[in-house]
Amino acid sequence: MAHNQNKNSINLLQKNWHIDPLIHSFMLGQINEIQDHKIKINKVIFHIPFLTQFKKFVLWKCFWPDCNNCCDRQGRLPLTSKDIISISKKNQYNKTSDFIRNETLITTWDEQGPHIQNVMMTTVNLKRKLTETPYDDGKHMSCRFLDKKGYCTLHPVRPGVCHLYPFSVWLENKNNVIDVHSTFQLTGDCPGFYTSRKIHPIKNILNQYSDIIYNYCMDSNRTSRQNFSSILLN
Ligand code: SF4
Ligand code: SF4
Structure with missing residues (x-):
């Protein structure tokens, strides 16, 4: 299922972008020898795929x-409690509860990934789109906030x-110390992935994203504690 979705996404992407054939095969799960190259930058452990057979890293730029x-093929926009407050203010709501009622949906979905335990998220x-229903959850659509x-x-x-985006994040608890981990979402929707023999071209980007990722994890954690979201093990 995910494989078919990736295939459709890449086919669409290829209409407008040149996709490195190695990236194409990698996204479709056709490359077997992959090393998980870990690199810690500030408080985040990044997992960068290394294609052993080709001696190349999978890197990204926007x-x-x-x-x-x-933004044109958005699948879902889960909000942190900080997002809820700031976006409701930006959209001129006096009461956050009115914003939640008019402009958001509560959905439950499965979160899966090579590094992520299978969990049910609410x-x-x-x-x-303002007419969105829970049945649209996970379906790609253009976001109403994207201008021309x-x-x-x-x-x-x-x-x-x-x-x-396009990083995904997860937390790991080791001896009561929480580590923040991150890797790429490889859904075939982003043309920014490329291969490189060296890892250094992405170091500045990882440096910049480490703060964004760490802060997002903390906001997400706070969101669960405030009961705006929940995670259940499947
Ligand atoms: S799809 Fe990828 S390259 Fe395009 S704007 Fe989004 S992150 Fe950047
Ligand atoms: S238009 Fe804005 S809100 Fe919508 S997906 Fe893009 S960045 Fe997110």
Whole structure:
């Protein structure tokens, strides 16, 4: 299922972007020898795929403003409690409860990934179109906040999850010390992935994202404690 979705996404992406054939095969799960290269930057442990057979890392850079595919093919926008407050203010609500009622949906969905334990998440999600229903959850659609020039009209308070893309995050508890981990979401929706023999071209980006990722994890944790979201082991 996920494989088919990735395939469809990459086919769409290839209409407008050149995709490195190695990246294409990697996203479709056709490369077997992959090493998980861990690199700790500030408080975040990044997992960068290394294609052993080809001696190449999978790296990423963003093509915005030439690209806005992640906003044009949005699947879900889970909000942290900080997002809920800032976006409701930006959208002129006096009461957060009115914003939640009018502009968000609560959905439950399975979170899966190579590094993530299979968990059931319940989150408050920003509606990507005002007529969105829970049946649209996970379906790609253009976000209503994307303007014609490719800018986000919610900026600078766009949801934390938008800042994060295309990284995914998870927490690991080792001897009561919580580590923040991150890797790429490889769904075939972002043309920014490329391969490189060296890892250094991405170091500045990881440095910049380590703060964004760490702060997002802390906001997400707070959101669960405040009962705006929940995580259940499947
Ligand atoms: S993150 Fe990827 S999909 Fe989104 S704007 Fe950047 S290059 Fe495009
Ligand atoms: S809220 Fe903004 S950044 Fe997030 S998907 Fe919509 S347009 Fe893109």
